[in-house]
Structure formats: structure tokens, C-alpha cells
Amino acid sequence: MSERLFNFSAGPATLPLSVIEQVKSDLPVFGDTGASVLEISHRSAAFANVLEEAEDAIRTLLAVPDGYKVLFLQGGASTQFAMVAMNFLANTGKTADYIKVGTWAAKAIKEAKRAGHVHVAFDGEPGAYTHMPRQDELQLTPGAAYVHTTSNETIQGIQFASEPDTGDVPLICDSSSDFMCRPTDVSKYGMIYAGAQKNMGPAGVTIVVMSDELIARVPADQYSMMSYAVQAAKGSTFNTPPAFSIYVVGLVAKWLRDSVGGLEAIRALNERKSQLLYDTIDGSGGFYKGHAARDSRSLMNVTWTMANAELEAQLIKEASDEGLMSLKGHRSVGGLRASIYNAMPLEGVQALAEYMKEFQRTHG
Template sequence: MTQVFNFSAGPAVLPREVLLQVQQELTDWHGTGMCVMEMSHRGKEFTQIIHEAEADLRQLMGIPSNYKVLFLQGGAHFQFSMLPLNLARQDDTVDYVNTGHWSKIAIKEARRYANVNIAASSEDRNFSYVPDEAGWKKTANAAYLHYCSNETIGGVEFPFIPDAGNVPLICDMSSNILSKPVDVSKFGLIYAGAQKNIGPSGLTLAIVREDLLGRARPETPTMLDYKVQADGESLYNTPPTFAIYVAGLVFKWLLAQGGVRAIEQRNIEKAALLYETIDASGGFYHCPVDRANRSRMNVAFTLGDESLDDAFLEGAKARELLQLKGHRSVGGMRASIYNAMTVEGVRALTDYMREFASSKG
């Protein structure tokens, strides 16, 4: 396998050990003579795969017994609709915190189904920070409070879990799930697209507190009812079996690394290396995000002279440092350094960044 360092924001790099295991098992899973893609989702083989995946995820995240783990489809985008259809009525108010691109899309979709109150927003400074919770304007009887814990495009991450009081706290955790310990008991529902820290695209996780099940509106499509999915143990219809299988391998890989606490220390090291390189560049590179809210997963930065952007990307590609171009909506650069990105990969990037700055200085 060609060794490159892939900094894509998603679909993102997977652990090399997992890819090699997938390769080894591709045509014959555990002596069955079948690929996982060929198995019945109701057969004993896949039942074993999905049950082990759930058990390992519960261990990694410390998920309490009164929460259901759902393996769903449609990406986090589907959750933007599924959430209000299940937890709010048309005349209910739902609270949203707006910290960037994905928050805005979630808000736009929620407005189709309920009254949206923007409890806080960082739009005044181009989504470069997380608003101080003391200034949030929450609704006392909101159906729920929603936030995105890590904005992938802007590189803004929450350093705290909001206090929602008696209101269910909902989190889009797509891009930093499993990157650090989280107290699941503080949430009503956590959802996450798989394609960043979990596995292939096509799979979405939802971790739902049981008392929030059975609240769907009568007009909610059957497939979008959390209770239907929970009662069917994520097998109401054919799930994304291969993606679940790969996710299960990633969970086992994480456990072998020492779990979420151990991977957090590695993530802290990687992020520190990259941000220190940016900050020490004398303005050649710049990170627009407030230091307290800088993401450990998605490091957004610009070059002081944007006319050098193309040369920077070409040089990076020549070093096999791939997919560093920032999102089209914000430009600049973005290095996504999820769990599977190695310290070696980040060191290769920071070495290149210093050399490039020196050559153009």
C-alpha cells in the first residue's frame, strides 16, 4: 500500500491496521467463505458483528444502559430532520447554538418543523469562537437545545458541555466523537456521521436516551422514527452492513490503543504540534480561531500571502501530504487530524510548513 498522509475532512483517513484487516477478510470473513457485503443482515454472522460493535462502542464511551445505540443511514443531514420530527411539535420552540456551517444547515432544516430560537451565535466574528454560555438566551420550556460540538469547516470546537437544565441536550458530534471522553449522561441524544472518526460514509450513529423514544409526530415517516429503529435493533430495514463492520473494527482498534482517554492524549499532542508551527511562523501562517476554541480535529489556517496557496498545495502534494485545501466556503487550508492520523503524519506536515515558509520568506 502506498504510504501517504491524508488530511481529508471526510470521508477521512482510517487506521492502517483496520484497512489491512478489511483486506484480509474481504472475501472470507472468519471462515464463512463470504464477504460481509454478501451476508444477510439477519443472519447469525452479521448479528455477531453488530452486537460486538455496539458493545465496544458502549465500553469506549461509557454509554449508560438507559440509552439506545442506533446504527442509521442518511448521514448527519438526515438527523437535522429526524430530530425535530421526533422531539418537537409544530408550535414548540427549539433552541440552537449557531457556531458555523453545520449549525446553520441544522437550523435551516429545523425551521421547517418548529419555532427556532437562536440561543447564541458567533456569526458576528465570522464563526471564529464559541459564545460564552453566560450570555446564551435559552428558552425555559424548549423541546431541546442543540449544538455542534466541532465545526469541521471553521475549525471551532466547544471546550465544554452546555448546561441545558431540564431541557434535552442534543449534540451533532460528527467530527469529534471518540476523540476525547464525554459524559453521555448529560445528553438526551448524540448523533454523528461515521466518515470522520468512525468508519466509511453511509453510516450514522445516534445515541438516544430511552425516555425520548416514542415521541415522533404522527406524520413522521416510519424510517425516521427513533423508536421504530430502536425496537428493530437497527435492523428494521437492511442497514449499511459493511460500514457497520468497518466501524466495529475501528472500535476494536481504539480499545487496543488504550481507549478514548489514551487517544485524547495523542490528539492533544498532534494539535499542539500543528498550532505551535502556525503561531511560531511570524504571521506567515494564521489561524483565525480563538485559542480557547481551536479544534483538535480540524485545523483551519491561512497563508499571509494567499497568492502562495497554490504553490503550498502543490508542494504538499509532492510530499504526499494530501487534501489540505480548505472548504470552498472559507478558502485557505485545513488539516483534519482525526484519531487515525498519526503523529508521524502531523510531523511531516509541520516540517513541510516550516520549510515552505523559509523558502518564501
């Protein structure tokens, strides 16, 4: 296979072609360094510049207010599940509220329980994780250490329309699968984190946007690698950072800022793309059945089922033969999932919507 297909993988996921081409042209020699970005020291001026440009682009796109750090950490978003609780729950004697909206939120809860007392402020599991809670469905603990939420559940395909109101309690958000898919008011959050490999770049780096106020709460005796305070003080270079991944994140962020035109522009495109698929599902007379409640539908991961598993498998296989790859839903939900992150072009979604209609005509 020598051509690029439309890749609907949930992550690692499709990247902008211009970024892939830039990476290619930066190999084997990056700028005037005499080596590729894979080979230069993380203490070099060239890499300091890579780090600074990546951070600048993210700050500009999200309009990150003063008093927030942008960090590039390792261990994936899953390490954040533990790190958040180690830094802000363990030994505080407080309760942390968790909004359990899907598989990833449940994993975050499992880790947090090792560190301290967790209160599930909303449990979507009995409802098969089909909707995001309204504010009046949240049972928040006054004086909680923090509230943890997941803005987009990648597996179920549900997304918060806007962030919950947690008053004075810091809101911590796993935004791995919808980071920078639309404008976000960072000032409403204590912390936003995202594994890069869906919307922002390759696996290996996790972007963390965190308030200085929260960093001030990190215990002084925290393990260095697990301490947000140490990572912030060292500018994400306490140890050797995932330099190549950070470099690609910088390219993706610059693409979003300079080529796409920022987060309002990408929101409009993401709404258009997802609407095409939801319209196809809704217009199918029940041939395709959406998993998510309408008010919770994700801009990023569109999930649906069909009458039986054979038909689903047939669509996945035949679509793949047509150049529409990785449409299989997660095994826990079944059915199909089209992950249409920022870098999925409109043409890819149009091709999928047309294909779904054609499949219904021939198999319906």
C-alpha cells in the first residue's frame, strides 16, 4: 500500500499531511544543526527553540491566561490519572469528585482510589455512558480537593457541550481526545491534560496546562518525575523529554494556528464534519443507530451500531477496501466508530458519509 488512506483511527490518529511532509523534510538534517531532531541534545539551543515554539503556539491558540504553565510530560494520559491524585489528593484528608462519563473516566477513578477518597459525582455507567450530565445531575462535594472530568469519551463518543461549574473547587480535565477541537476558556480550569496522539501529534508526550495555584499545592516531598512543581520549575526538561514528539506537536499546533486559522475555525469545520455523519445516521431510518444521546454527541468520535455484527463487519471490511480505514468500534461498545479529529479532512468525512449511504442502498 503506497497511498495514504482516510484514517479514522481513534489514536494514534491521522496527522495533517503538511506536518508529515515537514517532518520528512527536516530529516535527516534539522535547520543548521547538522543532525536530525531525533539526534540533537535536549539541552541545545535548537531544541529549546522547538520547545518554546510549541508552547507559544498552544498558548496563542488557547489564549492561555497569565498564571498558567504549559508542560510536556511522559507516560501518556494514563500517568496523569495517577499523578493528579498523587499530587492533589493523597494525604490531604479531602475527597476528590470524579464525573464518571465513560471508560476513561472509570480508569481515572481506579487510579485515584489508590491515593485517597473518591466520590463519584455522576455515574453514567448504568445508562451505558450515552450522555454527559447536566449541571443538576452532579452531586459535588463542598470543599473537594478537585473535580475531575473527561471532556470527550473516546470510546463511547460523547462530549461535554461546555465545562461543568465547580465553583471554587479546581476543575481538572482529561481532554485527550478533544484538546483544541474548539475554543476553551482555560481560566475555568485548574488543569487540562491531553495525550498528544489523537488531536495533537504522535504518542509519547502529554500536554498539561496547569494553574500556578494548583502547582503551589504539590507536596514538597513528591517524587521528582511525578511532581508538577519540579516539571514546571525545570520547563519540562527535568529529564530527557520526548523531543521528537514535542517537535511534531509544535508543527501540529502551528498548522492549527497558521493554516487552519485557530480554534474558532477548527470548531466550525469539526461541527460541519460531525454533522455530516450524524445526519447520515439520523437519515438512515434506523439502518444506522447512533450510540450517543443527541445532546452529548461528540465532534471527534462518532459511534454507531447496525442491526447485527455481520453487517457491521461487512461495512468495516468493504469500507477499508475503498480506502476508509479503521472504522471498527471499541470492543466494549461494539459497532463502528469514526474518529474525525482536527486533522481529518472534510473530504474524508464526505467520502465516508457517501459510502454509508451507498452501503445502505445495497445492503439495506
